[in-house]
Amino acid sequence: MRYISTRGEAPPRDFEGVLLAGLAEDGGLFVPETWPSLSPAEWRALRGLPYAEVAARIVGLFTGGSIPPDALEAMCRDAYAGFGHAAVAPLVQLDARTHALELFHGPTLAFKDMAMQLLGRLFDHALTKRGERVTIVGATSGDTGSAAIEACRDRSNLDIAILHPLGRTSAVQRRQMTTVLSGNVCNIAVEGDFDDCQDLVKAMFADAPFRREMHLSAVNSINWARVAAQIPYYVVSALALGAPDRPVAVSVPTGNFGNVLAAWAARRMGLPIEHLIIGSNRNDILVRFLLANDMSARPVEPSHSPSMDIQVSSNFERLLFEMLGRDATATAALMRGFRESGRMPVPDAAWRSTAALFRGAALDDDATLAEMRRVHAATGWLPDPHTATATAAARALAPADPGIPVIVAATAHPAKFPDAAERAVGLRPALPARLADLFEREERFAVLPRDLGAIEAAVRGHALRNAA
Numbered sequence: 001m002r003y004i005s006t007r008g009e010a011p012p013r014d015f016e017g018v019l020l021a022g023l024a025e026d027g028g029l030f031v032p033e034t035w036p037s038l039s040p041a042e043w044r045a046l047r048g049l050p051y052a053e054v055a056a057r058i059v060g061l062f063t064g065g066s067i068p069p070d071a072l073e074a075m076c077r078d079a080y081a082g083f084g085h086a087a088v089a090p091l092v093q094l095d096a097r098t099h100a101l102e103l104f105h106g107p108t109l110a111f112k113d114m115a116m117q118l119l120g121r122l123f124d125h126a127l128t129k130r131g132e133r134v135t136i137v138g139a140t141s142g143d144t145g146s147a148a149i150e151a152c153r154d155r156s157n158l159d160i161a162i163l164h165p166l167g168r169t170s171a172v173q174r175r176q177m178t179t180v181l182s183g184n185v186c187n188i189a190v191e192g193d194f195d196d197c198q199d200l201v202k203a204m205f206a207d208a209p210f211r212r213e214m215h216l217s218a219v220n221s222i223n224w225a226r227v228a229a230q231i232p233y234y235v236v237s238a239l240a241l242g243a244p245d246r247p248v249a250v251s252v253p254t255g256n257f258g259n260v261l262a263a264w265a266a267r268r269m270g271l272p273i274e275h276l277i278i279g280s281n282r283n284d285i286l287v288r289f290l291l292a293n294d295m296s297a298r299p300v301e302p303s304h305s306p307s308m309d310i311q312v313s314s315n316f317e318r319l320l321f322e323m324l325g326r327d328a329t330a331t332a333a334l335m336r337g338f339r340e341s342g343r344m345p346v347p348d349a350a351w352r353s354t355a356a357l358f359r360g361a362a363l364d365d366d367a368t369l370a371e372m373r374r375v376h377a378a379t380g381w382l383p384d385p386h387t388a389t390a391t392a393a394a395r396a397l398a399p400a401d402p403g404i405p406v407i408v409a410a411t412a413h414p415a416k417f418p419d420a421a422e423r424a425v426g427l428r429p430a431l432p433a434r435l436a437d438l439f440e441r442e443e444r445f446a447v448l449p450r451d452l453g454a455i456e457a458a459v460r461g462h463a464l465r466n467a468a
């Protein structure tokens, strides 16, 4: 299995090369050169298997010869063994046709664990084989950093340094990062905002001597391996609801477009997903695009669903490439234009085929709280603010045929957003038992000014200590 860039000017790579590179050299994203596809009989054969086994089979279609099947299966078993539910990603039925797919039973209570737990192990495996060591750096406004830290902690060939804006993440989010006291984990609170953190990470990557010296790497959401590791839960849930002998629809709270792209990939591989529904908050660029081919960036506004406070959905480039008939030149031109002007005039035919398959709805903060209240009153099950955008979108936009079940991706545990929960339903959901002592645990983090020299010195000191 080889991977090509959506912008057509980077050399093809194998799975391991794509895993370690992240972004392609031409600025594009890697996609499989050809899509694997399963027959109905092959889908049926996966029904009822343990989650880790399905994950190994599906991800194995994308690793090609890069990873021996036994090693991949062991990594998958290990990755999901620590989840708080034996089914890993259980379905909870909300009404006659709607089912919540709980993706929040991992260590940090958000769906990013589903891919990140496997990614940490894939990295370690590839680096051990090559005899290499890398330093992963990243910036976070909340969920991504903690999922990356949990995935990388105690892995022998990785150091990880995560920058977060001092005093601007929720206490749960901060503590999920800073109470991980593993020797290879470095938390830095930057005296600045999230954009400052992101700029500092970009500046570290742009500092070529530093980048080489530290072997910098990233585990951000454009990494193909993360998309691949998100496909299995759509397979498992669709099979449980009758696929491939019955079509299903999915509804996904969407920010960077990685999660819903994985659902699209499952469809591309032959799983009968009839419709892909997108839940958005007030940062509704994707919904405007689907309704009126209006892909125009506006300033990001904060909302109750912070992991969706995004204007540029980086994984959208992969879908665009497909919808343009895999025309890399056209994709590159549109992406360049979008970067320069903040607008993307997608050709009419490509927009029509996208809008025929994807539907989207956006909720403001009040509507989000009202939806949390409504679902809780009707079912006793409380969606977090991200998931609530998708339950509402599912109700508004589900296929006309009531026989088609709708899978709603439940991307975070409501206890991660206790303030929104309290405003919506008047109670603060309890953290699961394994995290109940989060507020008693010791924290460790450095507080540093918004200064590249100071940050680089801290990252270097951290990496050198561990290499020694």
Ligand SMILES: *Cc1c(COP(=O)(O)O)cnc(C)c1O
Pocket (backbone or CB within 6 Å): 110, 111, 112, 143, 221, 253, 254, 255, 256, 257, 258, 259, 260, 307, 308, 386, 387, 411, 412
């Ligand atoms: C990251 C995240 C999202 C958005 O997922 P994308 O793959 O970026 O579209 C939605 N909900 C939660 C809770 C998240 O952490």
